[in-house]
Amino acid sequence: MNDKADTDRSSPATQPLKTGAQCVVDGLVKAGCEVLFGYPGGAVLDIFNCLYEAPFNFVLTRHEQGAVHMADGYARATGKAGCCLVTSGPGATNTVTGLATAYMDGIPLVCITGQVALNMIGNDAFQEADVIGITRPVTKHNFLVRNADELPDIIAKAFYIATTGKPGPVVIDIPKNVQKAKTAAVPPEKVTMRAYHPDVPINAAEIAQFAERINRASRPLLYVGGGAISGGAAEVLAQLAHKANIPVTTTLMALGIFPETDPLSLHMLGMHGSVAANYAVDHCDLLISAGARFDDRVTGKISSFASKAAIVHIDIDRSSISKSVRADLGVHGYVTPVLEAVLPFVKPAEHAEWLEQVNRWKERFPFAYPQSTDALMPQYVIEQIDAVSAGKAVVVTDVGQNQMWAAQFFRYTRPRNFITSGGLGTMGFGLPAAIGAQFGRRGEPVVCVTGDGGVQMNFQELVVAVEHRVPIVVVILNNGFLGMVRQWQELFYGRRYSGVMLSQHGRAPNEEIPEAPGYLPDFVKMAEAHGACARRIFKEEEVGPALREALASGKTWVIECIVAPEANVFPMIPPGSHVAEMINRTV
Amino acid sequence: MKHIINCLVENQPGVLARIVGLISGRGYNIETLNVGPTADPTVSKMTIVVPGDSHIIEQVTHQLSKQVDVIEVVNMTNRRHLDRELILVRVATVNHHTRAEIVDLAALFMARVVAVQEDSVTIQMVGNQETVADFLRLMKPYSIVDISRTGVIAVGRDAPESAAKKG
Numbered sequence: 001m002n003d004k005a006d007t008d009r010s011s012p013a014t015q016p017l018k019t020g021a022q023c024v025v026d027g028l029v030k031a032g033c034e035v036l037f038g039y040p041g042g043a044v045l046d047i048f049n050c051l052y053e054a055p056f057n058f059v060l061t062r063h064e065q066g067a068v069h070m071a072d073g074y075a076r077a078t079g080k081a082g083c084c085l086v087t088s089g090p091g092a093t094n095t096v097t098g099l100a101t102a103y104m105d106g107i108p109l110v111c112i113t114g115q116v117a118l119n120m121i122g123n124d125a126f127q128e129a130d131v132i133g134i135t136r137p138v139t140k141h142n143f144l145v146r147n148a149d150e151l152p153d154i155i156a157k158a159f160y161i162a163t164t165g166k167p168g169p170v171v172i173d174i175p176k177n178v179q180k181a182k183t184a185a186v187p188p189e190k191v192t193m194r195a196y197h198p199d200v201p202i203n204a205a206e207i208a209q210f211a212e213r214i215n216r217a218s219r220p221l222l223y224v225g226g227g228a229i230s231g232g233a234a235e236v237l238a239q240l241a242h243k244a245n246i247p248v249t250t251t252l253m254a255l256g257i258f259p260e261t262d263p264l265s266l267h268m269l270g271m272h273g274s275v276a277a278n279y280a281v282d283h284c285d286l287l288i289s290a291g292a293r294f295d296d297r298v299t300g301k302i303s304s305f306a307s308k309a310a311i312v313h314i315d316i317d318r319s320s321i322s323k324s325v326r327a328d329l330g331v332h333g334y335v336t337p338v339l340e341a342v343l344p345f346v347k348p349a350e351h352a353e354w355l356e357q358v359n360r361w362k363e364r365f366p367f368a369y370p371q372s373t374d375a376l377m378p379q380y381v382i383e384q385i386d387a388v389s390a391g392k393a394v395v396v397t398d399v400g401q402n403q404m405w406a407a408q409f410f411r412y413t414r415p416r417n418f419i420t421s422g423g424l425g426t427m428g429f430g431l432p433a434a435i436g437a438q439f440g441r442r443g444e445p446v447v448c449v450t451g452d453g454g455v456q457m458n459f460q461e462l463v464v465a466v467e468h469r470v471p472i473v474v475v476i477l478n479n480g481f482l483g484m485v486r487q488w489q490e491l492f493y494g495r496r497y498s499g500v501m502l503s504q505h506g507r508a509p510n511e512e513i514p515e516a517p518g519y520l521p522d523f524v525k526m527a528e529a530h531g532a533c534a535r536r537i538f539k540e541e542e543v544g545p546a547l548r549e550a551l552a553s554g555k556t557w558v559i560e561c562i563v564a565p566e567a568n569v570f571p572m573i574p575p576g577s578h579v580a581e582m583i584n585r586t587v
Numbered sequence: 588m589k590h591i592i593n594c595l596v597e598n599q600p601g602v603l604a605r606i607v608g609l610i611s612g613r614g615y616n617i618e619t620l621n622v623g624p625t626a627d628p629t630v631s632k633m634t635i636v637v638p639g640d641s642h643i644i645e646q647v648t649h650q651l652s653k654q655v656d657v658i659e660v661v662n663m664t665n666r667r668h669l670d671r672e673l674i675l676v677r678v679a680t681v682n683h684h685t686r687a688e689i690v691d692l693a694a695l696f697m698a699r700v701v702a703v704q705e706d707s708v709t710i711q712m713v714g715n716q717e718t719v720a721d722f723l724r725l726m727k728p729y730s731i732v733d734i735s736r737t738g739v740i741a742v743g744r745d746a747p748e749s750a751a752k753k754g
């Protein structure tokens with residue numbers, strides 16, 4: 001493309017010419033961007049120049065992966081699209097893990113990447129990467145902007161695509177010359193796209209069949225996933241569950257969509273789900289899947305999953321219906337309008353026998369853990385976060401055992417209060433996502449539950465929390481191991497601990513480093529070096545007071561909890577297995 | 588079974604790569620692929636032949652429909668349609684007897700000899716998937732030296748409004 005031609009383009013006198021870079025900032029403002037996370041570089045200098053007087057907050061992260069996870073955490077906490085901006089080449093490639101994380105969980109993001117000038121593309125120019133090619137499989141859509149005239153339209157489209165249908169990340173790759181070029185183009189009043197129609201009309205025949213199946217069922221079960229969170233389905237879900245007395249289990253992604261304190265709640269299902277939820281799946285005669293996608297961590301052995309049940313699958317993503325488990329009835333649509341449509345046709349029901357049965361399982365097999373006299377149990381720490389915050393904390397987790405304990409031992413009662421990387425399982429997500437969540441939810445307690453492994457993957461972002469006075473409380477459950485991997489090695493590989501030791505405890509003598517402390521790194525010193533407050537605790541009686549102090553302080557805190565090194569996450573249904581093979585050693 | 592999928596897409600750079608990446612990235616195979624403009628220059632038509640059972644094909648069509656640049660997806664195999672492929676096949680001729688046999692066979696298929704060399708003939712043949720397969724089976728004993736295929740293209744026999752719109 002030719003800069004000069006663009007600059008010379010004549011325009012109506014009322015439309016002052018703007019640079020592409022200014023169009024980017026104006027497009028973000030128009031889309032309602034409150035905070036932009038990012039990292040500068042040569043290929044985005046023009047946009048950064050315009051950020052100088054942008055009306056929204058720019059947050060300089062310390063790594064581009066951190067920027068995407070922060071935007072993601074913000075999106076999950078608020079329901080709005082998260083925004084990030086990075087430079088070309090290495091800046092853009094550093095976003096891939098973050099984009100993939102958001103893509104797998106259907107999180108709306110708009111990620112702007114700088115690109116070398118159009119006439120340099122394909123020449124292996126300095127800091128050139130084929131970002132469109134690299135990000136294609138991890139985005140809902142991506143755009144290479146070829147002309148500044150297209151920019152206002154593409155930015156509006158990017159937000160539209162990111163936030164509608166099944167949400168997802170959208171990348172806009174903007175060559176440097178396009179940022180510099182001038183244009184008279186203005187944003188569209190309304191986005192229209194010939195080939196993208198996210199709104200799906202409700203199909204009355206499907207709704208009638210759906211209602212009939214509910215009314216006929218004697219052991220119905222609601223299986224609710226992340227789509228219900230993005231669709232804001234909490235209210236109608238509660239109405240449906242209570243009207244027909246249908247117990248509810250949620251996926252990891254949907255924790256809190258239905259209050260876990262409600263007698264109808266069976267908590268989470270799946271590999272580390274509750275016994276009651278997994279038994280209910282196995283015994284129900286109608287499984288209503290609302291915005292869930294039958295992930296293999298939920299189904300275990302596909303052929304025996306919900307084998308006695310008819311399956312109704314509600315999903316806005318048509319390709320998700322019957323992808324892994326055949327649905328007897330597929331209902332294509334957003335969860336909320338579908339449930340609203342079916343609700344009037346659902347007859348009140350008692351299902352007394354069924355509820356009695358599931359309640360017996362619930363009472364007999366609650367989430368539990370062995371008590372220890374000498375070591376702090378990680379599960380206890382989670383219970384204390386629930387207690388000290390009176391159930392109000394926004395819990396953001398990393399990945400591994402810490403994530404599963406956070407899911408099991410806190411009773412979530414509101415949607416968007418449990419934030420986690422479900423589909424991709426990205427270690428290093430927790431800390432930056434917690435910062436992003438707090439940007440969206442100022443004034444609410446945000447607690448990051450993380451492992452000693454995962455927290456090291458993006459620890460550098462702690463500085464951002466301190467800089468912006470983001471008072472997150474990072475709780476590191478330090479078990480000295482890559483705990484979840486160690487657990488699999490213990491259970492399935494004969495306790496041969498290979499490549500999972502983080503502390504020196506239990507090492508062979510020739511692998512010890514006598515001049516270093518037993519736990520490396522020293523997280524307290526590390527936190528303090530980043531400007532945060534920090535404390536290391538070892539005992540149950542220290543947990544409550546430390547959390548209370550941190551949450552009351554209004555400061556960024558790191559609480560390192562030295563916990564039982566070989567605690568396990570139970571129940572556990574081994575991968576690819578049936579619920580009957582569940583391992584549950586809780587005493 | 589093979590399925591012929593017709594896909595109308597925005598005629599924009601990068602769309603082909605997205606479609607191909609989507610299908611191969613999910614572990615499905617593309618047997619042939621043909622792309623060309625339509626009467627509307629902003630729209631391209633892709634004809635994709637994918638082998639697989641009905642579950643796989645359903646997944647492929649849903650995944651394709653989901654793409655932001657895909658206007659319409661039709662599994663032609665499920666409806667009345669015409670399909671054609673053009674092949675150019677060069678067959679070795681050991682002597683004039685084999686050459687005569689090959690030319691006779693080609694005639695039976697209304698195929699044309701488009702080039703003759705001392706040791707081979709090149710035949711242009713047009714047909715639907717079955718006829719092309721039949722022809723190639725008959726050519727096989729004569730040792731095929733080279734073959735180029737356009738990939739299948741297909742049009743519906745019924746009025747276009749019967750085609751499933753995306754959504």
Ligand SMILES: Cc1ncc(C[n+]2csc(CCOP(=O)(O)OP(=O)(O)O)c2C)c(N)n1
Nearest residue numbers: 400401402425427451452453454482483484
């Ligand atoms: C980026 C990334 N690398 C590797 C893994 C594989 N993995 C899953 S859990 C886990 C161990 C996590 O250890 P830690 O952070 O200490 O948490 P813990 O399980 O002990 O709570 C690993 C390595 C992953 N999920 N993400």
